[in-house]
Amino acid sequence: MSERLWLVVPAAGRGRRMGAERPKQYLELAGRPLMVHTLARLHAAFPGARLVLCLDSADSDFDSAWVPFADWRRVDGGTQRADSVANALAAIGAEARQDDLVLVHDVARPCVSVADLHRLHACLVDEPVGGLLAAPVADTMKRDDGTGRVAATESRSGLWHALTPQGFRYGLLRRALAAACERDMAVTDEASAIEALGLSPRLVCGRRDNLKITHPEDLALAERILAAQWGEAPTAGEPTAKETP
Ligand SMILES: Nc1ccn([C@@H]2O[C@H](COP(=O)(O)OP(=O)(O)OP(=O)(O)O)[C@@H](O)[C@H]2O)c(=O)n1
Ligand SMILES: C[C@](O)(CO)[C@H](O)COP(=O)(O)O
Numbered sequence: 740m741s742e743r744l745w746l747v748v749p750a751a752g753r754g755r756r757m758g759a760e761r762p763k764q765y766l767e768l769a770g771r772p773l774m775v776h777t778l779a780r781l782h783a784a785f786p787g788a789r790l791v792l793c794l795d796s797a798d799s800d801f802d803s804a805w806v807p808f809a810d811w812r813r814v815d816g817g818t819q820r821a822d823s824v825a826n827a828l829a830a831i832g833a834e835a836r837q838d839d840l841v842l843v844h845d846v847a848r849p850c851v852s853v854a855d856l857h858r859l860h861a862c863l864v865d866e867p868v869g870g871l872l873a874a875p876v877a878d879t880m881k882r883d884d885g886t887g888r889v890a891a892t893e894s895r896s897g898l899w900h901a902l903t904p905q906g907f908r909y910g911l912l913r914r915a916l917a918a919a920c921e922r923d924m925a926v927t928d929e930a931s932a933i934e935a936l937g938l939s940p941r942l943v944c945g946r947r948d949n950l951k952i953t954h955p956e957d958l959a960l961a962e963r964i965l966a967a968q969w970g971e972a973p974t975a976g977e978p979t980a981k982e983t984p
Contacts, residue, residue: 751816870941
């Protein structure tokens with residue numbers, strides 16, 4: 740299969756659950772804007788990839804000097820995450836081949852390890868359906884009764900947390916997102932759009948510390964994760980040592 744790799748980074752969210760004065764991708768994390776960490780990790784893993792960065796059209800915080808990729812472009816985000824990703828795919832329609840691999844990674848996941856990125860890519864190179872990084876659920880699962888009390892304990896067997904990146908062939912992913920949009924389906928990740936076509940994306944076991952920064956307390960946790968991954972207090976520059984799980 741083709742070796743051309745596209746990276747789509749949805750970064751057009753407003754960070755409402757974070758409740759900060761600016762979108763969370765611009766908050767400081769270990770001395771740098773959160774987005775810088777995410778882009779640095781992706782670049783460390785795939786320096787020759789082509790990047791498509793989805794940004795809010797009214798974004799005034801972004802600085803193009805943060806982008807380490809030689810081949811990159813900015814596209815406007817959409818109303819939902821899936822709309823941002825669909826815009827990115829439409830923007831590269833004239834260049835992308837149907838079987839090009841597209842990895843979609845949330846800007847809000849700055850702790851993704853280079854080892855996981857490489858493992859996912861290796862698993863997807865000859866995988867026509869595509870797949871995603873995911874982590875098996877480790878806790879006992881409760882269902883609530885709607886009043887704040889437990890209605891039932893659910894089996895965790897076979898349950899996984901969906902992480903990113905999620906990687907699919909360009910043509911398949913574009914078709915899947917268009918079909919989901921036509922059916923007005925709420926898709927919170929790429930895999931669910933592919934599943935709606937009757938296909939089964941591959942689950943690639945990833946590290947649990949590939950945290951999606953969502954709530955205020957996640958920032959401090961992510962700083963500790965980055966420090967542990969680097970094996971030292973975080974400083975400027977590329978994360979290198981102790982990246983392999
Ligand atoms: N219209 C949107 C909504 C989200 N995202 C991106 O999708 C990822 C996952 O979304 P989430 O964590 O929900 O981010 P926000 O939408 O920013 O957060 P919130 O839902 O709390 O507002 C983030 O990288 C976010 O920037 C996007 O590109 N376009
Ligand atoms: C894509 C994703 O990160 C997988 O866990 C997630 O679905 C996006 O988060 P959201 O909060 O639903 O936008």
